[in-house]
Amino acid sequence: MLTRLKSGVARNILNIPGWRTKKRIVVFESDDWGSIRIPSIEVYKKFLSRGFDLSGSDYNRLDMLESNEDLEMLFGVLNTFRGSDGNPPVFTANCVVGNPDFKKIKQSEFTRYYYEPVNETLKRYPNRDQVVLLWKQGDNKGIFHPQFHGREHVNIVRWMDALKKRTPEIMFTFDNETTFSGEGDYNFMEVLDYNSPDDLAVMNESLAEGLDDFEQLFGYRSKSFIPPCYTWNTEVEKVLYAGGVRYIQGLAIQSVPTGTYGNYKKKYHYLGQKNSMDQLYLIRNCFFEPSLTKLADPVDDCLRRIKTAFYWNKPAIISTHRINYIGGLEERNRADNLNLLGTLIKQILSHWPEVVFVASDKLGDLVAGNSKAS
Numbered sequence: 001m002l003t004r005l006k007s008g009v010a011r012n013i014l015n016i017p018g019w020r021t022k023k024r025i026v027v028f029e030s031d032d033w034g035s036i037r038i039p040s041i042e043v044y045k046k047f048l049s050r051g052f053d054l055s056g057s058d059y060n061r062l063d064m065l066e067s068n069e070d071l072e073m074l075f076g077v078l079n080t081f082r083g084s085d086g087n088p089p090v091f092t093a094n095c096v097v098g099n100p101d102f103k104k105i106k107q108s109e110f111t112r113y114y115y116e117p118v119n120e121t122l123k124r125y126p127n128r129d130q131v132v133l134l135w136k137q138g139d140n141k142g143i144f145h146p147q148f149h150g151r152e153h154v155n156i157v158r159w160m161d162a163l164k165k166r167t168p169e170i171m172f173t174f175d176n177e178t179t180f181s182g183e184g185d186y187n188f189m190e191v192l193d194y195n196s197p198d199d200l201a202v203m204n205e206s207l208a209e210g211l212d213d214f215e216q217l218f219g220y221r222s223k224s225f226i227p228p229c230y231t232w233n234t235e236v237e238k239v240l241y242a243g244g245v246r247y248i249q250g251l252a253i254q255s256v257p258t259g260t261y262g263n264y265k266k267k268y269h270y271l272g273q274k275n276s277m278d279q280l281y282l283i284r285n286c287f288f289e290p291s292l293t294k295l296a297d298p299v300d301d302c303l304r305r306i307k308t309a310f311y312w313n314k315p316a317i318i319s320t321h322r323i324n325y326i327g328g329l330e331e332r333n334r335a336d337n338l339n340l341l342g343t344l345i346k347q348i349l350s351h352w353p354e355v356v357f358v359a360s361d362k363l364g365d366l367v368a369g370n371s372k373a374s
Contacts, residue, residue, distance in 0.1 A: 011305055014252055014285050015312035019272030019367045024355045025315035026089070026306070026348060027363050029249055029284060031226055032322040033095040033135075033146070034118040035153035036178065037063040039125070043176045044329055050172060052182055058292055059187070060180060062333050063323040067127045070334060071134040071144075074325050077338050078143040081345045083356040089345055090142055091320075092360040093135065094149035094226045094249070097213040100159075102177050110163045113156050117213065136218070145359040148222035148245065150191050151210030154179045157199045158261075159188040191228040192236060193257045204239045211243035223361040224249055224282070231255040231264065234275070241277045247364030248275075249282045271314060272367045280367055282360055285309050286318040288344060290337050299344045306348065315363060 038044050038060055047054060054060045078089050099121045104114035122128040138144025159179055162170050169182040181187045192203050214222050221244035227236075230251050237248065255264035269281040286305035290298040306316040324341075327334030348355055358366075 008304075008308075011285075011308040012312070014283075015309050015314045018270035018283070018314070020313040021315065021366070022313055023315075024310055024352045025363065025366075026083075026355050026357050027282075027315055027317045027360055028089060028091045028288075028320055028357070029094065029226065029317060029360055030091045030320050030322055031094040031149055031228075032063070032153060033066060033093045033149070034099075034121075035096045035149075036065050036099045036121065038180070038329060039064065039177055041329060043178065046176060047173075047180070052180075059189075059323060062291055062329055063326055064328045065121070065125055065128060066131060066322060066326060067125075067328055068130040068134065069127065070326055070328070071131065071138065073327075073334065073338055074341075075134070075138055075141070075143055077342050077345075079141065080342065081349060083349070084354045085356045087357060088141070088143050089357040090359050091138075091144050092224070092249075093138070093144050093146045095135070095146045095214070096150050096153045097148075097210055097217055098152045100152060100154060100179065102174065105163070106174075110160065110166070113160050115152050117217070119217070132217070139218075145361070146214075146218050146222075147224045147226070147249075147360060148211060148214050149226055150228055151206040151213065153189055153191060153228055155188045155190050155193055156206065157195065157202055158190075158193075162188070189229055190231050192232040193229070193261065194233070194259065195261075196259055197233070200233060200235060204236060207236060207239050208243055211240075211245070223247055224364055226250060227254075229255070231257060233257055234267070237275055237277065237279060241279055245279065246368070247280050247282050247361060249360055250284065252283050252285075271317075280364055282317060282364060282367070284317045284319045285314060286316045288318050288320040288341070289324060290340055291324045291333055292321065299340055299347060302344055303347055303351065307351075310352065315358075317360075317363070 081089055097118050098115040101114040101116040119132050122131050135146055173180040179188050224247040225240050225245045226249035252269055254267040256267050271283045273281045286302055288298055288302045295301050309316040324337040325334055
């Protein structure tokens with residue numbers, strides 16, 4: 001009872017400051033599309049036989065590059081529903097546009113990092129030949145709107161440092177074309193974390209290149225960005241601004257690197273807060289992460305958070321990562337969670353029939369005053 005009370009208080013505090021609207025807006029923000037994890041069930045089994053403990057690592061146990069079928073099934077659920085304006089629920093699909101080029105990195109004897117465009121990665125995976133086309137079709141249908149999540153979802157500096165040591169574990173994972181560290185759940189995923197502020201030059205370059213690659217792939221600049229693992233130094237926002245990013249997705253708490261892994265300074269944000277360049281922060285206040293949170297009733301938990309957001313006249317910005325909708329390693333993961341997603345959307349429309357669904361950049365426009373909220 002006490003835990004639930006504290007959770008309710010925290011939900012309310014989160015929603016007090018910042019921009020408000022009487023319009024019932026729901027935003028689904030979904031991260032990690034396009035990034036590699038475990039390449040296949042065969043590699044997963046290799047890791048188990050090697051002695052890697054994957055039982056506590058959800059990303060390594062369930063997540064992998066999305067397939068044609070993953071997207072088709074997700075789109076089927078989203079296209080079933082309509083908001084009060086006649087538009088379907090839309091996933092803001094935060095995508096990476098590249099992955100490590102394992103062949104070239106090995107040819108350099110691990111002295112240089114190379115990446116390949118995500119469409120090249122997809123060619124090497126079975127049942128992924130339609131993924132880019134499906135991304136674009138989903139965007140045209142208003143159910144899957146790509147935004148920028150980074151050039152790749154790997155901390156280049158730390159991963160390359162690990163590869164140069166050539167331990168048996170890191171070489172085994174590299175040879176199986178993963179960035180798996182052999183331990184933990186994040187596996188060098190904290191893209192903008194650093195050992196020293198000097199590393200920012202590498203990270204700034206990857207962001208600038210990635211934003212250009214995003215435009216080349218999708219035909220438009222990404223107006224929003226979500227820092228991987230909610231970790232970044234505010235200095236990178238200048239590079240993002242120069243690349244066209246006007247809205248920064250995230251949590252109320254920014255983890256600011258200190259140079260020591262796992263040790264961060266906290267910086268607090270609220271919805272509609274501006275930085276020195278007038279970029280706006282968009283703050284997630286709801287969560288639908290059945291594969292990650294292990295809640296007894298993730299639908300009910302998310303509905304409670306939406307209710308709180310609407311009570312304070314805030315949009316409901318729902319975090320829901322790709323991992324929840326991937327079935328390549330465990331088909332039941334995708335099937336169960338798509339069923340829950342359908343239940344969630346149905347309940348949202350039942351409780352609040354006036355709801356409209358918008359993507360993150362559209363919400364940013366509303367907050368910025370470029371469009372009217374009512």
